[in-house]
Each structure stands twice: as structure tokens, then as C-alpha cells.
Amino acid sequence: MSHHIVEVKDLRHVYPDGTEALRGVSFRITHGESVAVIGANGAGKSTLLLHLNGYLATSQGSIRIGDFPLTAATLPEIRRTVGMVFQDPDDQLFMPTVFDDVAFGPLNLGLTGDEVEERVHGALARVGAGHLRDKPPYRLSGGEKKRVAIATVLAMSPDILVMDEPTSGLDPFARRQLMGLLKNFHHTKIFTSHDLDMVLELCERTIVLHEGEVRADGPTLDIFRDEALLAACRLEKPFAMQGCPVCGKPFPPVSRR
């Protein structure tokens, strides 16, 4: 199924003020992969994500999502294919109730009546938020908001799920719950995060951005074992791979859970 592929070739982006945010980024993500994009603040992660559904126009280079190159003509189809969940759920939930919000995408796709009802019901059930459907967004907790924000995107049945900092601002329980949820999605997944332990658990592949360039791209475990690389990119090993905080002994080798 070629339509789950994300291919970025020599992508450059210069902001109007002259800041070079991306300087020739290339990668190819294939069907069903779960990929983390990590890097220091200002490394270009958010700029990269904003390109993936065509919100920012490329200064140079090209992007292909599935069978389509990203152009003005293919934009509507690409925005349906790439479901994007933003960091601050308050930006994503703008309708009066949870139901209205989840229905917003399907209604824009031209669905009506029962179809919309079905989509909303299904999406909310998948994130375990069916009981929240009639609540206004400002009455939800942080974890609930995040789950509903994911539902708003799932309701459009995207093939590719892109999430900016999925676990930021969540309490440990809500974070764990969300990670369990994400693990069960079989979409192609692209996450940006500073939560490297989450990356270790959810993503088999990691792309490290540094000053607008791809510094490394490979299996997550290999990348986290390369201490020189991590230090050069203002990163460090996930806590699960660091030593015991009490005795200082290294943990036994991490096996993929």
C-alpha cells in the first residue's frame, strides 16, 4: 500500500526573516513504520511537521505523501491522509462540544447524518472517550483533551498519524495510557518529542535533527547508544538506558518491549 509512504527530498525552508530552519532534509518513511523525529529546541522539528500537511510551503525540495507529490491541487487529499495532532489540544478543540469537534472533519469531508455519527462514535470509542461526547472542551482534563484531540483526527480515517509532542503536559498515568493507545495504532506514525523514553518504547526508528539537517537516521536503540552523537545534538540517553540513580550501576541491556 504505497499511500502510506512519506518521502521528503532535499527539503529547505527559509522563514521570511531569513532564518534557515531546514537545510536539505531527506528521508523516506514506509508503510506502518513508527518514527520519532528528535532534536534540540530550534532544530527544525516543528517546521518539518508543518510541511507534512502543506501548511508551510517548501522553499526548495519536494514532499511526496503516498502516490501524490504535495502541490496545491493535491492538498485536500493530503490533509485527509495525514492526520496531525498538535501539541496544545486547546488549539485543536475549537467547537462547543466534544461531539461537534470530532464531527468537524467528517462534515468537511462531505459526510452526513448517520455516517458522521458512526465516525464520531468509532473515533471516541478508540481513544476511550465515548463518555465525554457532550462535554465542552474547557471542562476536560489535560489527558482527556489529548485523547479527544487524537479522536478528532482519527475520525477522518487518516493513513498517517503525525503528532507533535504527544506526551507533553500529561501526568504519568495519562502518559502511560496514551502510550498504550498509540502502540495499538497501525498507522504510519511520526512523532516529535523530548520524551525519549516514550520514543524508546514506541518508535523502532529515530531521525535526529540538528540545526536544520538530518544528523542521524536509524534504529532507535543504535541512536541512543551513540553518546557522542547525542551530546553533539544537545540530547541524552533515555532514563531507562541510564544507570540506576541510587547505586550508579548500569541497567541490564534494554530489550524491545
Next chain:
Amino acid sequence: MASIAGAVNDFRQLDLLAAGDTVVHRLDARAKVLVTLAFILAVVSLGKYELAALFPFFLYPAVIMALGNLPVRQIAGKILVVLPFALMVGMFNPLFDQTVLVRLGPLGISGGWLSLASILVRATLTVGAALILVAVTGFPAICHALDQLGMPRIFTVQLLFLYRYLFVLTEEGGRTARARELRAFGKKGLGWRTYGSLLSQLLLRTWLRAERIHLAMLARGFTGEFHPRRTTRFGTRDFLFLAGWSGVFLFFRLVNVSQLLGTIVTGGRG
């Protein structure tokens, strides 16, 4: 800032009442919006000295509050907040208008006092009716009703966004104000100048948020068209509610019921 946050919190509580499930709550929002409009028109269109004719209108808020199971104290408290503004509008009337219109034994009441009282009563009635409308309908449903009644969609969408982000904005404003307060050490900070930059910060942040929201909308296929979801039915019950109350208001408007009652009680000697 604290008082603004408080006011928004009050609004939130009012909106919570809208989740109720009574006869009044179940009525179509359009019927309630139209009845409220008719009520306000009838009350406002009475002459400025017709104080007595206003009192029968209290029947409407009383009935709706009883049927809608609304807490009278809470609503009354919110009306009290608005009354000082009405008082300001009419406070000079007694000075300018000293013609005596009514005599109660030795006491002469001037037109100014009458019109001041009528302004206050009218403010109580109209503000009360608006608050009751929100409490038995809910803000989003009111917007939806206005949309169905033909208000241009751009306005209803504006209202909905205003409502959604009012809470986010006040929280953000509250946080900024707290940050200032904590470092002002009880002084006024740099006075008005800090408030200037504080407000501009808030404006810029609002702007950025608006851009992010637009982005979120685009990401979900928004093309400039809003699709209303609910298809509500305007039934017989709603029609009766609308026609009944409109009739009552028309009657109150045309016949001075207070006077009529007085005439009946005193046997026509008044």
C-alpha cells in the same frame, strides 16, 4: 483581573444550568430566542413614565425560573452586578425632570424619579430575561438558533469562537497578571506602562493562537464553510410557547394590567 476571572466563572456556572432537562430546557432554542426578543421589545417600548405597566412582566421570568428549576438567588445576584450601570444612566433624571406627576397624599413624586425607577425595573427585566435565556438554552444552542433564524453565519461563528476562547483567554490573562503581581512586591509595578506591554503580549499571544487554530481547522479539511450538525424540529409545543407568550406580552403592552387590577379591587372608584 481577578474580578474578570470571577465574572467568567459566573458565566460558566450559568452555562452549567443549561445542561438541565426540564420542560423549558427541552423547547426548541429558536422559540426561546424569539420569546426573549418579544419580551425585551415589549418591555423597552413602554413609555418612560409607565412604571406600573412594567410590573406584570415579572410574570415571565418568574414562570420560566420556576419551570426551568433555576436558582433565583444566583440569577438575582448576576442582575445586581449590572444594575449600577442602569443607575448611572438614570441618576440625573430626578434633577432635570421635577414636574410632579403622581401624588401619594402629601408626597409628590416627580417625573424624574418615576423614569429612574422605570429604567431600573426595565434593566432588571431585560437583563434577567437574557440571563434566563442562557441558563435554559446554553450559549452554543443560542448561536445555532440565531443561525437558523437567518443571522449571517460569519457572526454566529464569531460568537461561538468568542465563547470557546473566552475561558482560555481569561486564564492566560490571569496567569500573566499573577506573574506581574508576584514580582511587583505590593507596589504598582511600573504603573500603566506595564499594563500596556502586558496587554500587547496578550494580543500577540491571541494572534498566534488564532493562527494555530486556523491551522488545526485546515488540517481537518476546513474550506471556509461551516456545516451545522443538528437538525432540530420546531414542533407544536414550541409554536404554542412562542404564540402564547407573545400574546401575553402584547396584552401587557397594550393594557395596563396593574391599573386594571386596581380598578377592579377598588370597584372603579380610583
